[in-house]
Amino acid sequence: xxxxxxxxxxxxxxxxxxxxxxxxxxxxxxxxxxxxxxxxxxxxxxxxxxxxxxxxxxxxxxxxxxxxxxxxxxxxxxxxxxxxxxxxxxxxxxxxxxxxxxxxxxxxxxxxxxxxxxxxxxxxxxxxxxxxxxxxxxxxxxxxxxxxxxxxxxxxxxxxxxxxxxxxxxxxxxxxxxxxxxxxxxxxxxxxxxxxxxxxxxxxxxxxxxxxxxxxxxxxxxxxxxxxxxxxxxxxxxxxxxxxxxxxxxxxxxxxxxxxxxxxxxxxxxxxxxxxxxxxxxxxxxxxxxxxxxxxxxxxxxxxxxxxxxxxxxxxxxxxxxxxxxxxxxxxxxxxxxxxxxxxxxxxxxxxxxxxxx
Amino acid sequence: xxxxxxxxxxxxxxxxxxxxxxxxxxxxxxxxxxxxxxxxxxxxxxxxxxxxxxxxxxxxxxxxxxxxxxxxxxxxxxxxxxxxxxxxxxxxxxxxxxxxxxxxxxxxxxxxxxxxxxxxxxxxxxxxxxxxxxxxxxxxxxxxxxxxxxxxxxxxxxxxxxxxxxxxxxxxxxxxxxxxxxxxxxxxxxxxxxxxxxxxxxxxxxxxxxxxxxxxxxxxxxxxxxxxxxxxxxxxxxxxxxxxxxxxxxxxxxxxxxxxxxxxxxxxxxxxxxxxxxxxxxxxxxxxxxxxxxxxxxxxxxxxxxxxxxxxxxxxxxxxxxxxxxxxxxxxxxxxxxxxxxxxxxxxxxxxxxxxxxxxxxxxxxxxxxxxxxxxxxxxxxxxxxxxxxxxxxxxxxxxxxxxxxxxxxxxxxxxxxxxxxxxxxxxxxxxxxxxxxxxxxxxxxxxxxxxxxxxxxxxxxxxxxxxxxxxxxxxxxxxxxxxxxxxxxxxxxxxxxxxxxxxxx
Numbered sequence: 001x002x003x004x005x006x007x008x009x010x011x012x013x014x015x016x017x018x019x020x021x022x023x024x025x026x027x028x029x030x031x032x033x034x035x036x037x038x039x040x041x042x043x044x045x046x047x048x049x050x051x052x053x054x055x056x057x058x059x060x061x062x063x064x065x066x067x068x069x070x071x072x073x074x075x076x077x078x079x080x081x082x083x084x085x086x087x088x089x090x091x092x093x094x095x096x097x098x099x100x101x102x103x104x105x106x107x108x109x110x111x112x113x114x115x116x117x118x119x120x121x122x123x124x125x126x127x128x129x130x131x132x133x134x135x136x137x138x139x140x141x142x143x144x145x146x147x148x149x150x151x152x153x154x155x156x157x158x159x160x161x162x163x164x165x166x167x168x169x170x171x172x173x174x175x176x177x178x179x180x181x182x183x184x185x186x187x188x189x190x191x192x193x194x195x196x197x198x199x200x201x202x203x204x205x206x207x208x209x210x211x212x213x214x215x216x217x218x219x220x221x222x223x224x225x226x227x228x229x230x231x232x233x234x235x236x237x238x239x240x241x242x243x244x245x246x247x248x249x250x251x252x253x254x255x256x257x258x259x260x261x262x263x264x265x266x267x268x269x270x271x272x273x274x275x276x277x278x279x280x281x282x283x284x285x286x287x288x289x290x291x292x293x294x295x296x297x298x299x300x301x302x303x304x305x306x307x308x309x310x311x312x313x314x315x316x317x318x319x320x321x322x323x324x325x326x327x328x329x330x331x332x333x334x335x336x337x338x339x340x341x342x343x344x345x346x347x348x349x350x351x352x353x354x355x356x357x358x
Numbered sequence: 359x360x361x362x363x364x365x366x367x368x369x370x371x372x373x374x375x376x377x378x379x380x381x382x383x384x385x386x387x388x389x390x391x392x393x394x395x396x397x398x399x400x401x402x403x404x405x406x407x408x409x410x411x412x413x414x415x416x417x418x419x420x421x422x423x424x425x426x427x428x429x430x431x432x433x434x435x436x437x438x439x440x441x442x443x444x445x446x447x448x449x450x451x452x453x454x455x456x457x458x459x460x461x462x463x464x465x466x467x468x469x470x471x472x473x474x475x476x477x478x479x480x481x482x483x484x485x486x487x488x489x490x491x492x493x494x495x496x497x498x499x500x501x502x503x504x505x506x507x508x509x510x511x512x513x514x515x516x517x518x519x520x521x522x523x524x525x526x527x528x529x530x531x532x533x534x535x536x537x538x539x540x541x542x543x544x545x546x547x548x549x550x551x552x553x554x555x556x557x558x559x560x561x562x563x564x565x566x567x568x569x570x571x572x573x574x575x576x577x578x579x580x581x582x583x584x585x586x587x588x589x590x591x592x593x594x595x596x597x598x599x600x601x602x603x604x605x606x607x608x609x610x611x612x613x614x615x616x617x618x619x620x621x622x623x624x625x626x627x628x629x630x631x632x633x634x635x636x637x638x639x640x641x642x643x644x645x646x647x648x649x650x651x652x653x654x655x656x657x658x659x660x661x662x663x664x665x666x667x668x669x670x671x672x673x674x675x676x677x678x679x680x681x682x683x684x685x686x687x688x689x690x691x692x693x694x695x696x697x698x699x700x701x702x703x704x705x706x707x708x709x710x711x712x713x714x715x716x717x718x719x720x721x722x723x724x725x726x727x728x729x730x731x732x733x734x735x736x737x738x739x740x741x742x743x744x745x746x747x748x749x750x751x752x753x754x755x756x757x758x759x760x761x762x763x764x765x766x767x768x769x770x771x772x773x774x775x776x777x778x779x780x781x782x783x784x785x786x787x788x789x790x791x792x793x794x795x796x797x798x799x800x801x802x803x804x805x806x807x808x809x810x811x812x813x814x815x816x817x818x819x820x821x822x823x824x825x826x827x828x829x830x831x832x833x834x835x836x837x838x839x840x841x842x843x844x845x846x847x848x849x850x851x852x853x854x855x856x857x858x859x860x861x862x863x864x
Contacts, residue, residue: 050684051402057691060406081765084557085540088766091554121554166813172545194813196543196805201687205624205680209496211813226679228699319409321694 034299038072041102048089048107050082054221058135058284058322059106065313069303074102085173086111087121094124099289101296104132109282109332110175112339116347117355127340129287130297131332132304135317137220137325138281138335140246141179142237142256143167144222145214146207154238154257157189164190168203168212171196175283178354179241179276180216185353186271187262207235214238218283219249224321227252241276270346275354279339285332301329359709363485366713370721375418378411382422383722387730389423390430390443392758397427397443398684399762405692413696414714420692421718424685426726428664429473433730436465436657437740438585438752439574440567440759445664447566448632451791452649452656454574459652460586462738467599467731468654469661472610474727475603479614480621480666481716484673488705488712491622491673501818503625504806505827507799510630512835513637517791525792528783532796535560536804543808555768559801562629563763564772566794571756572777573784579749585741596734602654609639609655610662617663621670624682627802628667633795635663641834650789669719676704676712 045063049055059078067076081089086107093105115122145151150163157165169177172195184191194212197203206212219240222230229235230252240246241259249256259276263269273279286304288297307313308326317324327335342350369375382404389400401420408416428445435446436453449469456465487494498506514529538549539559550556578585603610613635620631639659640649649656671682672689679700681687693700704712740748760773783790810818818824 051399051688053687056402057405064406079765082558083764083766084554087557088554171540171542194809196808196812198542198805199687201680201690202625204678205495205674206499208678208680209499211499225694228701316406316409319695320406320691321697 033071034295035071037101037296038070038074038299041072041074043067043070043074043076043102043104045076045078045104045106046089046093046097047078047080048082048086048105049080051080055106055108055284056080057320061313061316061320061322062135062286062307064316065310066303066307069306069310071299084121085171087114091121091123093287093289094129097289099291101288101292101300103288104300105129105287105289107285108175109134109285109336110173110280112279112282112336113173113350113354116340116342117351125290126336127333128290130290130292130301131329131336132286132288132301133308133329134282134285134327134332135308136284136323138278138283138327140219140249140281141175141216141241141276142219142222142249143180143183143214143216143239144235144237146210147234147236148210149213151238152236154189154262157191157238158187158262159190162190164192166192166194166211166213168194168197168206168215170199170203173354175218175280176200176216178280181354182272182275183239183259186268186275187259218281219246220323220325223248224323241272241280243273243277267346267349270343271349271353274339274342274346275350279335282327282332282335282339287329287332304329359485362709362713365710366715366717369414369710369714370418370717372414375412375414378415379418379422379718379722380725382419382424383426383726386423386426386722387430387726390427391433392755397424397431398688400427401685401688401692405688405695408692408695413698413711416692416696417715418718420689421715422722424689425477425665425668425719425722428668429470429477429723429726430730432469432473432661432664433466433737434755436469437462437737438571438748438755440571440752440755441563444563444566444629445632446660447562447570447629447794448636448660448791449657450566450570451636452651452653454570455650455652456654456657457585457738457741458587460741461598461652462586462741463596463734464599464602464654465657466734466738467596468602468657469599470727470730470734471600471603472613472658472661473665474723475610476614476617476662477665477669477723478720479611480618480669481720483615483618483666484622484669484716485713487618487622488673488709491677491705492702495622495624495674495678497823498623498625499821500806500809500813501821501824502827503623504803504810504818505824505831506623506626507803507806509827509831509834510634510637510799511795511803512831513634513641514792514795517633517637517640517789517795521787521789524788528789529792529796532793532798533800533803534796535565535793536797536800542801542805543812555766558764560772560797561760561763561769562794562797564760564769565776565797567756567759568773568776569780569783569790569794571752571759572773573780575749575752575756576777576781577784578745578752582745584744585748596731596738599654600731603658606655606658609642609658612638612642613659613662614666617666618670620663621667621682622673624671624674624678624680624686625802625806626682627798628671628683628685629798630802631663631667632660633791633798635659636791637795650791665719665723669716672712672715672719676700676715677702 045059047056047059063076063078067074090107090111097103112126115126151157151165156162167180169180180193183189203215236253237256239259240256243260245258259272263272431443431446432449435441435449436457439450439454441447441450453465514525538556540547540557547557616635617631620626636659639655640646671686675681675686675690681690760769763769
């Protein structure tokens, strides 16, 4: 058993060496059969972040298993292409990546807002990618506060002259920042936003030392990583962005309202929905460039779906505390279509609220 | 406490955990020597293979790898003037200067032995610090971090070796460079000139490799001969380096403690420690003018701190789930994979597990360093090989090192640009270290200042710990030049009196 593991490690080292040398995939080999095309090929999985984060971890586990589900069993390797908040990888995937199905991209769907707001740095159209899916569940963003925070209920933040909550966020435009801005500016919650924390660990330290009272995060992430803090009451959550109250929250923290219980009209509802709700949950998306031959796209989509059900894959993800509750490629596409076609007035208001300078 | 310490040792030495430790070390050894491919990347790549392991096996594997990377990463800095990773850049200044004097063996011996002792002393200090870790870490908020960074910046004065104005100018340029890229508070790109490549700022690895590495390679290529120049016959003794470390034992201990302190505080990053230690070595030296020309203290301090900080960095990671740097963030991922919930229990009920981590760092150093020391003699001989054979592979190292920071050709352009700047600075006698220090600290300084002001307005200035640190910073800034003048006068008065530790060996 142990000897086998050692052997596997040696094999991995050899693979690593290969990967470091850079593996060029042949483009445009013909043949009708998808299987014939992928046979003996190497598929590159481009991750838009540096090694080590959530994106990278998911991608490496997926890369380990997805090859077996693609006809022809190609070798799948991960390549990190960090830069400009996923923008470098996204632009690369749209414009430069080979359009033969040998390159799969993985970046955040959050960039759809940049496209929507007309940022000049966007050199892609997210309605045109071919989506394979997303491994983890979309949505449900929550406002987490620590035990010593000045408020216990979200309603208290809406009382005129009431207590103020200090919320720490990372850089503007992120899924952890925009909902906080919208709670403040759309619902009128008495929140002081302190922006610029360098990553979730900096936020965690600020929570521990009492520098901030709360932060915005994905509930699913917290469930996988800090569940005990909620169970012990050290942290609690004040509000969630799902329209229906999430039963997994109810099971630990009682009576957490949805933002939509506080929206007063359709405009507020739209702003919260598009700016903090479900469509913003399209984060860890997997896709191939436009104009990849349709039969290969179909095969890759099927391979993605099968991987998500593969017992060995699921065993690995469980070990790594990676949540799997997949969306199909069609669901991802549908999400972007709705997001990118939101009413113009909602788009313009959102742009003023969270669009930054772009 | 003692029981946990013993339990931890038993867990570490138990088979098969020990076997995994050895495999991890073998990987770390190789990766450490290759520039660019740092400890963090290696950890990330190896993480998936720990899924099937037991916790002690997984951590033996990962920590064995990590602690050896930190040790061997220093070797290319000393041998070729090419930093093995961004955490080894400070070692170039005096390490490579010694190689050029034909004392590569001595420098490597000192660096390796200091690494070993740094890891051990760091581990001891760490164990002693466990009871006070939580209050210590939690007393540091954004304002305190900002004050600490100001303190770090006062080392600019010492790094410039007497050229105060030039040091300040170089450091200011470094600070300016750190503002390039996406502004972290409002998300506005600054000085990016429409290029996405500049969004993430100017990469430290590319700058360090270019600034320090390229001028040396060009110099080597143009003067023929070998790195060690004319003194080729004197491949000096490794033992000499070990003796140097023992001779400077107080510096070693201070640097180890410094490393533990910086490691324990999350939020200072791993590149800062080496420069602070180097600055400290210069500041406390009786003859600061020798630094940059081959002072062995300039090798000992950064090599020590590089290893002692790893143990320190483990503490906030296990105790709060708050990693101090990228490598610790990846290690945190490994905790979650193993179903270990970081928290104060790691310092109480699961203390034996925490202790086993400390042991893993110590033991892997105890094994790797003697092995590396044995290899020093043949390795150091590289510095006597004629330059036409050495320049091409070292150039390759420069390019790979710069490229692998972000996997883009742009990093190579940055490396070359700073290489040219470095050559100009050498030629015109401008100190390069303050520039790097400015770049390392600039982003942190801006970030913590902004956070402090937006959280506390200006009342952060009245926080007691902030005041204390600022007073220390101001006195440090004032003391250094005054002491410099005093030392120079003293030197003039006693021209003939030699200082044993300052004795040059060429």
